[in-house]
Amino acid sequence: MRTALIVLRKDLRLELRTFETVPAMVLFSLVTFVIFHFGFNRATIDGQLAAGVLTATLLFAAMLGINRLFVAEREQGGFDAFLLAPVDRSAMLVAKAAGLFTFLALLEVIAIPAFGLFLLGPSLGPALPGLILVLALADLALAVIGTLVSAIAVQTRARDLIGPVIGLPLLIPALIATARAMGPLLRSAHASSAPPGKWLAILALYDLVFALLAYAVFDFLLED
Amino acid sequence: MVDEPPAIELRGLARYFGERTALRDVSVRVPAGATLAVLGRNGAGKSTLLRILAALLRPHAGDVLVFGEPLPRRAFAVRGKLGLLAHEPLLYRELTGRENLEYHARLHRVGRERVEQVLQAVNMERRADEPVRLLSRGMVQRLAVCRSVLHEPQLLLLDEPRANLDPAASDLVEPLIGRASGCTRVLTSHDPRAALAEADLVLTLKDGRVVYLGEPGALSDSELEGLYA
Numbered sequence: 001m002r003t004a005l006i007v008l009r010k011d012l013r014l015e016l017r018t019f020e021t022v023p024a025m026v027l028f029s030l031v032t033f034v035i036f037h038f039g040f041n042r043a044t045i046d047g048q049l050a051a052g053v054l055t056a057t058l059l060f061a062a063m064l065g066i067n068r069l070f071v072a073e074r075e076q077g078g079f080d081a082f083l084l085a086p087v088d089r090s091a092m093l094v095a096k097a098a099g100l101f102t103f104l105a106l107l108e109v110i111a112i113p114a115f116g117l118f119l120l121g122p123s124l125g126p127a128l129p130g131l132i133l134v135l136a137l138a139d140l141a142l143a144v145i146g147t148l149v150s151a152i153a154v155q156t157r158a159r160d161l162i163g164p165v166i167g168l169p170l171l172i173p174a175l176i177a178t179a180r181a182m183g184p185l186l187r188s189a190h191a192s193s194a195p196p197g198k199w200l201a202i203l204a205l206y207d208l209v210f211a212l213l214a215y216a217v218f219d220f221l222l223e224d
Numbered sequence: 225m226v227d228e229p230p231a232i233e234l235r236g237l238a239r240y241f242g243e244r245t246a247l248r249d250v251s252v253r254v255p256a257g258a259t260l261a262v263l264g265r266n267g268a269g270k271s272t273l274l275r276i277l278a279a280l281l282r283p284h285a286g287d288v289l290v291f292g293e294p295l296p297r298r299a300f301a302v303r304g305k306l307g308l309l310a311h312e313p314l315l316y317r318e319l320t321g322r323e324n325l326e327y328h329a330r331l332h333r334v335g336r337e338r339v340e341q342v343l344q345a346v347n348m349e350r351r352a353d354e355p356v357r358l359l360s361r362g363m364v365q366r367l368a369v370c371r372s373v374l375h376e377p378q379l380l381l382l383d384e385p386r387a388n389l390d391p392a393a394s395d396l397v398e399p400l401i402g403r404a405s406g407c408t409r410v411l412t413s414h415d416p417r418a419a420l421a422e423a424d425l426v427l428t429l430k431d432g433r434v435v436y437l438g439e440p441g442a443l444s445d446s447e448l449e450g451l452y453a
Binding site for chain 2: 003006010013014017018072076077078080081082083084085086087223
């Protein structure tokens with residue numbers, strides 16, 4: 001855990017210094033909302049449609065962060081320097097996943113109110129506690145799979161392609177569960193303040209299984 | 225009395241990159257405290273050898289023992305004892321020199337005072353708070369030297385250690401990575417005569433094969449010139 005915190009602190013400092021990843025993710029999300037707004041030719045959307053739009057937008061914004069997650073390690077020798085230190089390699093997985101989770105949370109702090117403003121019909125207020133719970137579980141799934149996929153992709157020449165090609169199919173179950181869990185929260189009439197337990201449970205189980213899987217295989221991904 | 229194991233022992237080491245042979249049947253013993261100079265043209269396999277010794281690359285055949293520990297299986301046991309000065313400085317360009325060294329110091333559980341000590345040793349303490357991307361190549365190389373010796377390694381793997389350094393800077397890093405450091409050293413150099421001057425053993429490579437292994441004094445000028453012809 002100590003090593004993971006050291007790497008995470010370094011990653012957050014690098015992001016604060018460069019402002020490369022989070023601003024790009026935010027800008028992408030805002031532009032996508034505007035495109036959906038005009039594309040649907042509707043003032044507002046709600047329910048399952050709104051949940052689908054929000055899920056897809058956050059997913060594709062996350063891909064920007066996923067593609068850049070290990071670039072500094074690869075291009076500036078961070079992998080080698082880390083592997084030369086007498087530390088547990090899994091700390092890199094924990095640090096990168098925590099970093100991506102933080103980036104996604106920062107993105108959502110801006111993107112969710114913007115979504116409420118540009119597209120969503122019903123007020124966000126009553127849905128917010130349930131939405132935060134669903135997004136936290138969804139972000140965990142994106143962070144774990146994103147870190148795993150990014151660690152594979154960065155070793156290849158076609159890293160910008162490998163991330164989406166491997167990551168998106170792996171994320172399908174989590175994305176379905178996220179959209180289904182958010183749908184009832186974003187309805188105009190009879191909106192629920194709590195997300196459906198079944199989909200939350202599926203998301204939580206997905207997070208657990210893939211976190212364990214990532215922990216088991218990550219060491220091998222850092223091997224030459 | 226039990227003999228001390230050599231710092232490095234390679235037996236029949238081979239490494240391939242696809243169809244290309246980077247190293248083939250390399251065997252060498254380096255006693256603790258000795259300096260091995262590895263010479264050869266570009267692409268001879270020098271950097272590959274250093275990366276295998278640093279446990280960053282797997283050998284495809286043969287045995288690699290560092291301080292008696294087989295690599296890469298027991299890499300964890302020797303990582304803290306190795307210092308690698310590679311072609312790349314292994315520093316983040318957007319962080320300052322001091323931030324980079326403090327990051328490495330934390331990974332190696334080394335105190336901040338050691339960071340200041342090495343920065344002073346290479347006369348970089350006044351430029352240490354500038355991002356690495358703004359520094360000259362020579363300054364970055366001095367920081368890379370600091371990074372590689374921060375944790376006081378017992379074995380230094382030095383790939384062209386004096387690249388980009390002017391004579392004054394070269395003198396500054398000498399106590400850290402030179403013979404005076406007291407470390408076992410494996411070094412490559414673009415200047416073979418300079419490398420021979422500080423070596424106890426010489427290994428010359430051509431297309432990944434050992435051409436000569438022995439004392440530097442026994443290597444003739446014609447053999448040396450033939451290596452780079």
